[in-house]
Amino acid sequence: MAVHKGRGFAAIEYPTGMNQNGDPSQAWIKVKPDGRIDVFAGTSDIGNGSKTIQSQIVAETIGVPYEWITYDNSNTDSSPVCTGTFASRATFVAGKAAEKAALAVRARILEIAGKELEIDPADLEIVDGEVLAKGAPQKKISVSDVAAAATWTYGELITGTGAQLKPYASIVEPETGKVDLSPHSAISYASCAAEVEVDDETGIITVLRLWQCYDVGKSINPTLVEGQIEGGAMQGLGLGILENCYPYYPSVEHRGGEFGSYLTPGMEDMPQIDTIIIENPSADGPYGAKGIGEMANNAQPPAIASAVFDAVGVWVTELPITPERVLRALEANAEPRRIGKLVIFDEELSINTVGNGPVKLEVLV
């Protein structure tokens, strides 16, 4: 009886935006008389930080400090359509709508500043809340003064709208799954290595360390990106070794209706996490960003399953890899069936064994 260490690895990809697209998001912006910016969008913030991210995008795009932004996603009377916060789309799709609205506002600010400064708007830029003549920054007017002029001199409301919608990608050949255009807006990529310790007497797995690399296109807020990656790692650890609604699936017996009988990861389960973020910009996302939200819990379960094999030499392919499953696998010590060039694992789990209907996985050699 001993504790064994093992390492495993996985590489994954994940699409940004709803599969097959067709999921609009919209934003509108108005400017207060002192230049402060009100952003309205219908994007729910589920803890992913979309209020923050969209505020950053608007501040950057217009050229004003982040602190100038008020973000309102509180209700459907004032905020326009957002399909929703899912499909890793809040930064990519809804953030793009916010960027477009901000570009419209920026253009209007430059036009009014151009009138005030008597300079062609094309020769102006906005830096940190001030409109400056390119190459002659002593000629300038603050965004606050531009907004005041719009309100009190020109009788105008500075406003802008933006919408992002990639058309629905139809499946044109149901038999093959061929689509008529790209069914996603961008793909994010990640790799993960796991180091585990497996006790062959108790079956208990301890995840000691995770090394993770994510391509997020552009890290608009590194703190929030790291939060998604580390939070996702913990959720992936739950998927990998702890959580299960039906402990003896497909049976519905022993279903836990409370935290005492449903194990989620806690702080004591948290391994050392080493995170590498790379930025391979997307063509269509705001500032090159891609989605990071969902994929963050996808790479750990296979990396852990491979690490368990590396540690104790058994493949457990039903999740979660509980102590009971580890011990049963060690006891069975199953070998795949080999017929010619065919290597068949897990036959006892296959529909070919369990079911007697027409649906099978048929591999003839």
Added chain:
Amino acid sequence: MKAVGARVPRYDGVAHATGRTEFVDDVRVPGTLWVKALRSPSHHADITRLDVSAAVAMKGVRAVITADDVPLLEYGHLSALGIPADEPLLAKGEVRYKGQPIAVVAADDEEIAQAAVDAIGLDLTEKPALFDIRKAFDADAPRIHQWGNWYTHFEGGMDRRQIRKGNIEDAFDKADVIVQGVYRPAAIEHVPLETQVSLVVPEANGRLTIYSCTQALYFSMGVVAAHLQLPLNKLKFVGGTVGGGFGGKVDTATETICALLAQKSGRPVKWRWTREEEFLCSSTRAPWHMEIADAVTKDGWILGRKMLTLHDSGAYSRFSPYGLTKHSFHHTGAYSIPNLEFDGYVVYTNRVPTTAMRGFGVTSVSFATETHLSRIAHELGVDPFELRLKNANRIGDTSPNQIAYTDPSTVPTILAIANALGHKLTPDYRAMTRDPRSGDLLPEHLVAQIGSTEGH
């Protein structure tokens, strides 16, 4: 100061950390009624008697609703995408999972509401239940829906999601080794800190203000509007700050029922699920059953993949057809596999309907395919990093849907982790990039699958 790329503080971080963020259950309106539901005690049964008269007569009970009170009883979560509705808001005639709502009560407090629920007369005739998706196709399987035990409305009227690419028979003929395995990730709970909750206030002007924890304000507004047959200007959704969702709050779980009870009673109505209801009656991540057979060469090229997926949808479709389609589009993972034969089924069982959860459709396939690749590497005696680098998708390679990849980062992310681990790779692998294939990395079996990246 540059805003993009900066570690600016979370917009609502101080409010969250100091407990000052107002979530739905923090909103208190005088005169609010509280809701409890009569839920099915059976996994599968016919309802032979439903009598709410005793509940209606109880002191403090202000409204009771059954299926007969809903203007549009069935509205599919994805009706807008052509996925037919199959789930009643409240059970009518039959219950298909334990915990399915049958009748709801709004009363002066939660204790009265629960007492009224307990007073509802319900007789059921038990029917055999189906839990194992592998047995759903058996001739003697219990039948869950009148049309059968799996979804039948994919494009072209197909009863499964199919992917076909290249020549699968040729790939299996040419393979040195065929590795076959079965992968079964579990159903899990979303476990949000904030359980499902909503508050609906009937306004003097006839509108309904709906305080909601939805992840998708406009989506949920569409669902409520459809069930109540109201135009959108009669509804105002208030929300946008959610106490944890992870996909579970894309389901519109409580809003429609509170809106109906508010209409009927003329009073504000709040329904907040207990933790036990959240665990046992809210939708879960789906359990998946995946079988893979990969045709590989002894030096580690993946020539072809056959795959069968069964997606345990629970009793109703909800988002499952969407999830399975997404799953099928990503069943090669981050690799180029030129010959494919994928069949996937959305299968019904008598368990709580499953729904979207972080990574929907792809978390399952990432587990299956990546564990499978590690097995293949071990079988062949090939380094697991090199097996992946070799088959990694490159610019111009095509996806299962025959769309060219324009910006894959598989190679750089794998190399980053190999470097972090100090994993030894041969110089050829260490020098790999994501650039289009050529030379030794464009073997004959991949020539035909290189696509144009223009316009994608």
